[in-house]
Amino acid sequence: MFIQGLTRYISTMKKSKPGTTPAPVHASTGPAGFGDWLTQRLADLGYNLSGQRSGGRSAFAEASGLSPSTVTRLLRGEMPTDTRILRTLAEAIRVPYPEVLVRAGVLTPDELAAVQRPVTTGDRLTPEQAADDLGIYDPAERKVFVNMAHTLRRTAPDDGEQQLAE
Known part of the structure; x- marks a missing residue:
């Protein structure tokens, strides 16, 4: 779930200009x-x-x-x-x-x-899938992204509480 949220956030941020929020897509009026x-x-x-x-x-x-x-x-x-x-x-x-x-x-x-944003059936999105969804294909960037996701997943507390840096 964390990776999916991160994927959406990064995807949104990559598409938007700094300091702006993406405009909603409006349907045609015909x-x-x-x-x-x-x-x-x-x-x-x-x-x-x-x-x-x-x-x-x-x-x-x-x-x-x-x-x-x-x-x-x-x-x-x-x-x-x-x-x-x-x-x-x-x-x-x-x-x-x-x-x-x-x-x-x-x-x-x-x-x-x-x-x-398809509804998943409980299957977790892997960091590799997230990288694919985000269009991260450069080998070096992909490795950094995947390693960061794995590190964040390992260090995330089980009870949902934020851990403070020591």
Whole structure:
């Protein structure tokens, strides 16, 4: 249980900027809501979408690897049937893929939460599994993480009380 809590905490901290808390993922308010959100996100990234000939759509299409017609459809709120398009979009606009899935209406916030924090049947998460979940693949970092988790597990008091350093 301790490792699972640590995993969630570290994962949250890795994704957030210092001194901030991660914003909750909000569901789309339908296709038009997704199009409006995407339009605002592209404007925030510096793409000029003020008119048909402003060049912002074409510039974003070229930068993202999406076709201009796909970009136009996404801005209209027309959802693709292939989620790989949404993954490409997420990478291009620098928004976590799960957030794009929720905003596009592919997942609800509750479904996303259930996937991110599945209910376990009492099986303990191993430090190695926690490292995998956190994306810690560098051998040196992984060894430090796994050793720290093992050390904390060994030194944790059985009664739940905090031990004070001597």
